[in-house]
Amino acid sequence: xxxxxKDIDFSFKDETILKEASFSxxxxxIVALLGPSGSGKSTFxxxxxxxxxxxxxxxxxxxxxxxxLPPEKRHIGMVFQDYALFPHMSVKQNxxxxxxxxxxxxxxxxxxxxxxxxxxxxxxxxxxHQLSGGEAQRVALAxxxxxxxxLLLLDEPFSNLDTELKAGIRLELKEILSSLxxxxxxxxxxxxxxxxxxxxxxxxxNYKIKKIENANM
Amino acid sequence: MRLxxxxxxxxxxxxxxxxxxxxxxxxxxxGFTGEASDAWIHIKEYLLFDxxxxxxxxxLFTALFSAVFGFVGAYxxxxxxxxxxxxxxxxxxxxxxxxxxxxxxxxxxMFSYTGIVSRLLRGxxxxxxxxxxxxxxxxxxxxxxxxxxVFMTVRSSLNKQSNEIYESxxxxxxxxxxxxxxxxxxxxxxxxxxxxxxVVLETxxxxxxxxxxxxxxxxxxxxxxxxxxxxxxxxxxxxxxxxIFVFVIVVIERVLRRNKVYYTLQGRKRxxxxxxxxxxxxxYMALGFPLMFGFIIPVIYLSYYSLLTYSKTLDMELLYVTxxxxxISVVATLITLFIALFVANLDRFTTSKFFKRMINFxxxxxxxPGAVLAVLVSLFFIGMDRDLVPLYQLFGxxxxxxxxxxxxxxxxxxxxxxxxxAFNNIESTYQxxxxxxxEASYTLGQGKLKTLWSVDVPMLKDGLIFAFVIxxxxxxxELPLTLILRPTNYDTMATKVYQYASDEMxxxxxxxxxxxxxxxxxxxxxxxxxxxxxxVK
Numbered sequence: 001x002x003x004x005x006k007d008i009d010f011s012f013k014d015e016t017i018l019k020e021a022s023f024s025x026x027x028x029x030i031v032a033l034l035g036p037s038g039s040g041k042s043t044f045x046x047x048x049x050x051x052x053x054x055x056x057x058x059x060x061x062x063x064x065x066x067x068x069l070p071p072e073k074r075h076i077g078m079v080f081q082d083y084a085l086f087p088h089m090s091v092k093q094n095x096x097x098x099x100x101x102x103x104x105x106x107x108x109x110x111x112x113x114x115x116x117x118x119x120x121x122x123x124x125x126x127x128x129h130q131l132s133g134g135e136a137q138r139v140a141l142a143x144x145x146x147x148x149x150x151l152l153l154l155d156e157p158f159s160n161l162d163t164e165l166k167a168g169i170r171l172e173l174k175e176i177l178s179s180l181x182x183x184x185x186x187x188x189x190x191x192x193x194x195x196x197x198x199x200x201x202x203x204x205x206n207y208k209i210k211k212i213e214n215a216n217m
Numbered sequence: 218m219r220l221x222x223x224x225x226x227x228x229x230x231x232x233x234x235x236x237x238x239x240x241x242x243x244x245x246x247x248g249f250t251g252e253a254s255d256a257w258i259h260i261k262e263y264l265l266f267d268x269x270x271x272x273x274x275x276x277l278f279t280a281l282f283s284a285v286f287g288f289v290g291a292y293x294x295x296x297x298x299x300x301x302x303x304x305x306x307x308x309x310x311x312x313x314x315x316x317x318x319x320x321x322x323x324x325x326x327m328f329s330y331t332g333i334v335s336r337l338l339r340g341x342x343x344x345x346x347x348x349x350x351x352x353x354x355x356x357x358x359x360x361x362x363x364x365x366x367v368f369m370t371v372r373s374s375l376n377k378q379s380n381e382i383y384e385s386x387x388x389x390x391x392x393x394x395x396x397x398x399x400x401x402x403x404x405x406x407x408x409x410x411x412x413x414x415x416v417v418l419e420t421x422x423x424x425x426x427x428x429x430x431x432x433x434x435x436x437x438x439x440x441x442x443x444x445x446x447x448x449x450x451x452x453x454x455x456x457x458x459x460x461i462f463v464f465v466i467v468v469i470e471r472v473l474r475r476n477k478v479y480y481t482l483q484g485r486k487r488x489x490x491x492x493x494x495x496x497x498x499x500x501y502m503a504l505g506f507p508l509m510f511g512f513i514i515p516v517i518y519l520s521y522y523s524l525l526t527y528s529k530t531l532d533m534e535l536l537y538v539t540x541x542x543x544x545i546s547v548v549a550t551l552i553t554l555f556i557a558l559f560v561a562n563l564d565r566f567t568t569s570k571f572f573k574r575m576i577n578f579x580x581x582x583x584x585x586p587g588a589v590l591a592v593l594v595s596l597f598f599i600g601m602d603r604d605l606v607p608l609y610q611l612f613g614x615x616x617x618x619x620x621x622x623x624x625x626x627x628x629x630x631x632x633x634x635x636x637x638x639a640f641n642n643i644e645s646t647y648q649x650x651x652x653x654x655x656e657a658s659y660t661l662g663q664g665k666l667k668t669l670w671s672v673d674v675p676m677l678k679d680g681l682i683f684a685f686v687i688x689x690x691x692x693x694x695e696l697p698l699t700l701i702l703r704p705t706n707y708d709t710m711a712t713k714v715y716q717y718a719s720d721e722m723x724x725x726x727x728x729x730x731x732x733x734x735x736x737x738x739x740x741x742x743x744x745x746x747x748x749x750x751x752x753v754k
Binding site for chain 2: 049050051053070071072073074075076077078080082084086087088097098101143144147
């Protein structure tokens with residue numbers, strides 16, 4: 001398995017969110033984590049990134065344990081629900097932020113690749129407040145993908161988009177993720193989002209992560 | 218491994234500061250261990266009750282007056298439309314630029330037998346003199362110069378309250394007085410109490426006013442025990458009692474505020490009501506009185522006497538004093554902000570109860586009156602110098618007191634005292650921004666310092682500028698700490714003004730006072746107009 005989550009416990013302010021929860025994903029797989037607000041879906045993403053600390057259990061990517069690594073060393077990208085685009089940076093600066101360690105040529109190569117992939121080439125010098133909801137989402141995606149993460153997490157990626165825009169963006173997202181063979185886990189409360197993109201669908205029930213069989217029917 | 222997760226640049230800086238603060242505070246307990254001196258026994262038996270009583274009434278009257286000035290002003294500029302409303306919106310903050318001790322010297326002089334007010338009164342046949350140099354007068358001086366703290370916190374809270382709450386109350390045919398009692402005051406109580414607490418802490422911190430007016434409160438007593446009686450032990454014991462007094466006030470504030478912040482973001486732009494002609498007269502009086510006595514009259518007085526005395530006081534020494542003041546204030550403020558930034562970052566993301574308590578302790582400084590802090594910092598540095606003598610000898614330094622009464626010691630005390638102000642401002646800006654930008658940077662592989670520099674600092678810019686100005690103004694004005702801890706023959710504007718006043722040269726104090734007030738006014742103008750400009754954009 002590519003991502004392995006083994007028997008993790010997580011509580012927040014004395015409230016149990018996950019208990020002896022396990023979960024796994026294959027390389028290149030797109031998984032949706034479905035459930036109502038407050039069920040702990042986003043918290044699970046934070047646990048994977050290292051932004052929230054588990055009290056028990058282990059996390060592995062590619063058989064390498066990442067449980068105790070800080071977020072910046074896990075190579076896990078995340079697109080936040082509000083996109084968290086840095087407002088003082090242009091689209092270009094946002095995308096290049098996570099790849100500053102690369103050589104200049106490689107950095108620009110990656111930038112252009114991402115701009116092309118997300119169809120943002122003409123928005124390169126715009127600032128976040130000058131973008132539409134769909135464009136902002138694509139910038140957030142491009143920024144995360146530019147760093148070539150081992151795993152990409154998306155927190156309610158469509159919650160800020162209207163219904164019409166949503167359908168198109170879902171397709172775009174699916175194409176982008178497939179073209180890069182990205183392993184992706186995304187959180188949603190909408191079964192349609194899950195059906196449109198995911199290879200398999202999971203939910204959190206009784207503090208455990210459970211697969212929903214036949215979700216794509 | 219778990220320990221390693223908690224150890225990073227933010228926590229390491231915070232731990233170092235915590236240890237230093239802890240060691241400084243331990244001086245207080247060390248001071249209690251020795252045998253009580255005769256001076257302390259005398260103070261305890263004959264004077265302590267008066268100190269407590271005077272401090273209590275000074276704090277009570279100041280709190281009441283400043284609450285009225287600040288609350289009514291904030292209410293008027295938030296809810297009503299009238300000519301010059303915008304002007305009053307920022308001008309009401311200006312008295313913050315006038316240090317209380319300077320206002321005390323001015324009104325002490327104006328109301329003295331030969332002062333302008335007494336002469337005018339005698340001119341119209343009123344022979345009796347108004348005694349401002351009293352406890353009541355001191356509390357009025359504090360209220361007039363410190364009420365902007367209440368004005369700012371209450372106005373900010375009122376601005377965040379939903380307009381619809383008041384509109385729905387009016388539609389329910391609730392009377393105006395009931396809206397005040399049942400909605401406005403309860404909703405504004407946390408902000409009002411927080412603002413009043415700042416006023417109270419500043420009042421207890423003061424030494425200049427109470428010394429000049431001879432009001433025997435704690436800070437007066439500590440200075441008296443230390444410098445007149447030469448009894449450090451008694452000064453420490455008085456500091457201990459004063460801290461209990463402050464602690465009781467802070468507990469009362471917590472109970473009154475109940476750690477609540479009530480506000481709902483307003484959905485629509487607030488529609489301000491026009492004031493009737495009668496109400497306008499009251500409004501202008503309510504806004505004009507504190508502004509007139511807290512700022513305009515002091516500035517006119519200082520300008521007038523600066524013109525009369527500048528030939529005596531405008532010299533190279535004043536230039537040195539100005540450079541001293543600005544340079545130490547800039548350095549101390551920048552270091553304070555830097556530390557506050559690290560501590561606030563630890564506070565944002567830590568889940569450790571130990572770190573949370575540690576941060577609460579580190580940011581106690583503002584509640585500790587300057588006189589007490591000066592005693593503790595002095596003892597700490599004297600002890601450190603004593604321990605470092607072998608090291609000094611190694612480098613061929615003959616002196617035993619190297620760090621004591623140095624600029625390092627003075628800056629250290631400033632940082633300890635004003636860290637709370639910087640921390641609170643940075644923390645509240647962080648709360649507005651939210652954690653997701655920082656977290657996004659971490660998930661993009663950037664470390665803590667890179668994220669702080671590239672993401673947090675640019676986004677915190679306004680909060681940092683505001684924090685800088687607030688701390689800078691306070692450092693420039695700070696008297697008790699500077700007076701006790703400054704190096705020999707080192708003066709700042711505040712100590713220079715104090716020196717003139719002590720030598721009964723009130724008019725000669727005008728020019729340095731005016732400079733000091735000008736620094737504050739420029740800073741206040743910059744932040745208030747920066748805010749206004751942003752709002753217009």
